[in-house]
Amino acid sequence: MRKFELTGESKIFLSHKLFRIRALISFGDVQEGDVGGYIENEKNLSQDGNAWVYGNAKVYGNAKVCGNAKVYGNAEVYGDAWVYWDAWVYGNAKVYGDAEVYGNAKVCGNAKVYGNAEVYGDAWVYWD
Numbered sequence: 001m002r003k004f005e006l007t008g009e010s011k012i013f014l015s016h017k018l019f020r021i022r023a024l025i026s027f028g029d030v031q032e033g034d035v036g037g038y039i040e041n042e043k044n045l046s047q048d049g050n051a052w053v054y055g056n057a058k059v060y061g062n063a064k065v066c067g068n069a070k071v072y073g074n075a076e077v078y079g080d081a082w083v084y085w086d087a088w089v090y091g092n093a094k095v096y097g098d099a100e101v102y103g104n105a106k107v108c109g110n111a112k113v114y115g116n117a118e119v120y121g122d123a124w125v126y127w128d
Contacts, residue, residue: 002047003027004036016040016060016078021053028052028068037071051084063096075107079114087119 006019018038026032028050037053039045044059045052046066053059054072063077067084071077075089079096083089087101090108097114101107105119111127119125 001025004045004047006039006042007035011038013038013058013060018058018060021045023052057090061096067102069101081114093125 003025004021004023007022009020010017018040020038021036023030023032023034030052037055037057039053040060044063049066050068051065052070053065057071057075059065059071059077061078063079063081065071065083068086069083070088071083073090074092076094077083077089081095081099083095083101085102086104088106089095089101093107093111095101095107095113099113099117101119103120105123107113107119107125109126109128111125113119113125
């Protein structure tokens with residue numbers, strides 16, 4: 001069963017066409033009909049688990065958000081980056097390249113995680 005769909009609302013962001021998402025069912029803290037953030041295509045967000053992209057957050061390129069991960073605020077996840085399990089990326093944070101954020105890790109504020117970096121466990125990466 002699909003948990004979200006791409007809406008007709010879109011915008012061009014750094015030459016990527018991003019679509020706002022809408023929940024088709026209730027799961028986690030998301031209710032059926034809730035409008036989420038922006039993704040480039042359905043491969044960016046898993047249809048399984050409670051993972052969600054909220055508000056003005058953007059996920060694009062080959063990036064993937066899955067498990068119970070949350071991306072919100074003005075955060076961006078892109079390139080070949082992965083955010084999964086119970087990880088959160090929020091604020092103005094950026095995760096990109098081949099970076100992975102997973103476990104209970106949090107990346108927030110103006111932090112940037114990129115390259116082949118891995119942030120995991122109970123780690124917090126914050127930059128003001």
